[in-house]
Amino acid sequence: AFAAATQRARSGTLTTEDAHHLFDELLRQGNPVQERPLTNFLAALARAPASASCSDGPALAVALFGRLSRGAGRHVAQPNVFTYGVLMDCCCRAHRLDLALAFFGRLLKTGLEADQVVFSTLLKGLCHAKRADEALDVLLHRMTELGCTPNVVAYNTIIHGFFKEGQVSKACNLFHEMAQQGVKPNVVTYNSVIDALCKAKAMDKAEYFLCQMVDNGAVPNNVTYNSLIHGYSSSGHSKEAVRVLKEMTSKGIIPDVFTCNSLMASLCKNGRSKEAAEIFDSMSMKGLKPNTVSYAIRLHGYATEGCLVDMINLFNSMERDCILPDCQIFNILINAYAKSGKLDKAMLIFKKMQKQGMIDTGVRPDTAVYRPLIQGFCTHGDLVKAKEYVTEMMKKGMLPPDIMFFSSIMQNLCTEGRVIEARNILDLMVHIGMRPDVPIFNLLIGGYCLVCKMKNATKMFDDMVSYGLEPSNITYGILINGYCKNRRIDDGLILFKEMLRKGLKPTTFNYNVILDGLFLAGRTVAAKEKFNEMVESGVSMCISTYSIVLCGLCRNNCSGEAITLFQKLSAMDVKFNIRIVNIMIDAFFRVQRKQEAKDLFAAITANGLVANVFTYSLMMTNLIKEGSVEEADTLFLSMEMSGCTSNSWMLNLIIRRLLEKGEIVKAGCYMSKVDAKSYSLEAKTVSFLISLFSGKGKYREHIRLLPTKYQFLEEAATVEWFAT
Template structure:
């Protein structure tokens, strides 16, 4: 900056000497003589003698200049700003000290003439003197405000002064000056306001940016779209998201219309901090206002929506993007394909893949890996291999990740020959296999039981200087243990230590699991003992492995004991092992211990998973213990798990079997209020419960008309609700209704229901036939019972021995 100012000064001085004739007419004769002495001298003694003479003359005569005389001369040169500025400099160079009036005069001249460079140069020198304490700018500004009547000139002067302060790189002084200018009535232009804001923003001072913005707003200065962009960008960089949103809303209310840059800043900032709702709303506003917007911003919003699994909205963004004339790129489709693959929605992922290909967008290895992983996740391993082969044949560049997925798929199918061939193909294509690829092969051989081949791959890995990681060792150790090669497992642990890797709790856990699966529970117990005494981190991993190991070997009691021991030591086993333990206990009917396990988990802030709750509730329902079943059912919901219609139905059925039909009805209402739609099984359970309740209350002693009324009243409401839900009766539901009619001695109605079932194309099962046959037998209509029995046998159904004994008994009674 300083060299530029010196060049500008020399240029002004040259202009002054070229115009010396004009100056002699308007300036004082004294000044004229001073300035023309060097021009008239023809002394040949050289530049040094001339310079000395001039200096002596300046020293003798500079004190004769007055402030009024200089100011008057400047006013005479108002129409010649360059000459005026040169005159101002020359008077200063001969020792004249300018005061407020002369400074004010030259500032006004340069402001009227819009001479920004000269005025910034002048202010820069003044600001530099301020820094050394030689002058105060504020009296000059105040004098200028009182002496200048042109508001445009004052605004221009304030702009140049702000620029000079910025060039001094002093943020605090610049802010203070800006505040003084505003308080004195100066109105900086919108351009200089933005220059100041950018200066503050570039220094990372978001507080000062906000303070300057608030002051500009307070003094009603011109704020435009550039202001909006600068302030919001600074706030986002400072992670002040809420303030950025507030400023955006304020400026929109002021009437500022965002442009492409401002919208991009806002949308990218919102997405960076997870404010995808607002980003999506801003994008809709952009579309409505038809503001030109790059594809990158659309992709950013799509990426955010996909992260939150709001894929339908992301698809809408893609659709709007193309409607606005922007071509979707590989990233646009990649986000959607990746998200649908993670959700396991292969059809939607393939739809977007097809759309991508149809638009001529070249796919990459990342998209290939998403699709292949999705196929493997859906257990479509063979299809994953087929797609891999198609991608490979199409010439798409496939990276190491894709090859690893394909190798894992071949390993999963037990086709180790193809997996090894892929590894060699990688090498031939210039792709260097890494630890993950070799570990994949080792795992495949271990899963297949070919432990020697796994060891050979491990040895090859070492020969090629590829270092195994903890996962590699754990897989191989587990393989050795499962095959009963316990000494080899210990040797591998020693090798692991030699490589600088210390076995972790997971390593020991893998060994414990392998020992148990290999039938060597004793060594597993020894390993757990060693781990407890050596104070290995995450000892709960070893406890979890031991619990699963005992369960695998059929020792549920030992698994419970080690679980309790771990809890007492403050090392709760993992939820998976707990769930497995609870499941085994429920299968064995040991519900009290299963409940104790759940309670101990909860006491240690570990919430059982929904499956564990379901199994425990189901076991209590099967045992007829509705009190404990309901306790764990309510606890499950309180812990944040949602019960499905199957679990509700199980508990309702348990209530009905215990004669607590009203509790079943209450639970049915709770299910409806929870927004869970009952299925036909739930209605069937309630119908059956109502009928059995009537029987228990001795309704057969009442008049037949009364029984009919009671029966119809009890079933009408449920059947009506089923009809409203457009729910069709199935065979079990018809069977329950037929049983109710039979026990109420309404055989014709029962037969009518049976025929209705046939007319609907439903095939009665053994239970349906048996129910109606029993109804006929109970009323002594043996011939109808035998006819129905014959029909049943013609359909290939055979009743059990107990049924025949009942039928023969009824015949003998008759």
């Protein structure tokens, strides 16, 4: 009976009822139950795959043994070490480590000696339960106390356990301890270490252990190289991944599907879908069959690159190759079409998923499939369809998209100036029973401010209050900023006072907005008073605050005050950014403190900053203004050598400053640079050139000093002369 039941357990056809019926018979009969057949049956039950017949073999095995030991008494042969090992394994597989420890204690009480198998089972159970520290204590103390010397399998189990828990240093320490105890690491040991290091993207260390592995006589296998290839691939180092692949094949180790998938994922991630396709096509020639993951990687690659025709062709080939798409595959396709605005095609894929028996075979549309459809319809204004799919989700017992999902869509719409469409999504949220929060209203208020519709922004603010929500500091800051940017500073100040009346303490952001608005309106005295108020109130300053104040003072002809504040802040060891340095270089030049401007520029690198195009433009235009043209030229060369590239705005500015100083030849040189970089002269520059070289222009006679391309100016000047 045991032999037949054991065979059925292995094949997955033994039901729970059959197993209990078998033990009912055993308990009724008088013959003693033999230990070996019983142990073999329990082992088969423990290792049987979960099926409709028996969903939890390990738990059933423990329950049956409990019945037998309670009811059969002396009719059951005394369990041996192997039986206890199987029972402990059953408990661990059933996630009942407590019972496994109880069986271990019972084994010791009977006087039996625990062997390597029993200890390995116990260590595996502890590590699986994320109790690697306890497993280490068993390894280092209990095993030797009980006369069992730890072997390489025991060490491997705990090293792997520490890595799974993220305790890398403990795993590495145990690796070294292992060698000191005379236990030689094997290929499994090295694979654990290398895999963990690759997952941590510590590829140099992984390569070091690979060399050590070879030196110690352990031969790298498929698992070793797969870890390295996956590590390099996920780190974006596809060239290194290919190098490891070549090394792997040169040693006669054949890449498997996992290897190919790792390489394809790396290539697709770096926009190299064509090369990924070559690997995919070579798989069949090497006897490897691409799996669903292989297709998903390539489909995602095509989707990311916008190659939607290639994507759908590959999807259609899955059907020809008898590969059943899963939810991830459908999600990639639907997401790609929805994002590109091709919602009709996204819908076709969705319907195909429903019609072609996908649902019957367990591939049901999940949240990840519905979300891109809903997002697509919201983004492209079809809220009727969006409502339809949200309702369908809810009917199927799925959670509808959360508030963050809709917030993200609204944010994008507001950024694009499509505030009305974003406002409609608010109505959709209310329709499906979702309560909008303060950040949602903040988005819409900010959106209306961005498109200069302050009346709508104010109404949205009032709607928010009517809805029972309290505006936050951020809400006030957004609306105040809108007023200030639209030159309605008084309305902004009224709102600022309202915020104070409601007991809200102004934040750095609130003060920054008001300061910027006051300076923008030229109300310098009020801005300085507000800044002093900010200091006295104890609100923390940020680099943006200093930038607003210093820039505002300079813009309103208070460069001297800006310099005084800058020096005060420098004495307080405030760390400035390059924007503030640029503001102050300009301020020093404005008040004719040229050397201080040059000193500040010279100290940029020492202060850990990098000069940008605006910095160099300030320096060069001021050097040209003071007549130091050669010095300006030298500075331009050093800028190019430092890797900072001049842009069209900078070159046009330099040309105008050189022309103002009468440096026609130099101006011509920079006009040539404009041509070399395929830029164009700005309308302001062209207008200035025509005025200088017109019939009445003071440089008309020197027009030949300009590059040949600009000789048309002579004709333009002549036409202008005749017209006057």
